[in-house]
Amino acid sequence: MKIRPFGVLVHRYSGLAMTVFLVIVGLTGSFLAFYKELDSTINPQLYVKADVQLLWMSSEAAQIGKLFDLDTNILSIPSVTCVLIWLKKRR
Secondary structure, eight states, X not given: OOHHHXXXXXXXXXXXXXXXXXXXXXXXXXXXXXXXXXXXXXXXXXXXXXXXXOOOOHHHHHHHHHHHTEEXXXXXXXXXXXXXXXXXXXX
């Protein structure tokens, strides 16, 4: 047996073996990257949207800020039913 045909066979089958490995790695990586989307598609009963509103009044935020000696920044977005509050330590 000559060396060239042997090299071609080694190259062919090692390439196929690596292809199988890379396909498995690619598929499992895709499953990990889209885990939440796949899980919510497969198990929709586990992902029920809650009808809860989170509302903070500015007076409550001010009380929390005074309690912990923090500056409070309140952001209210009209199209969203919640108010976001950032608490920042005073210097």
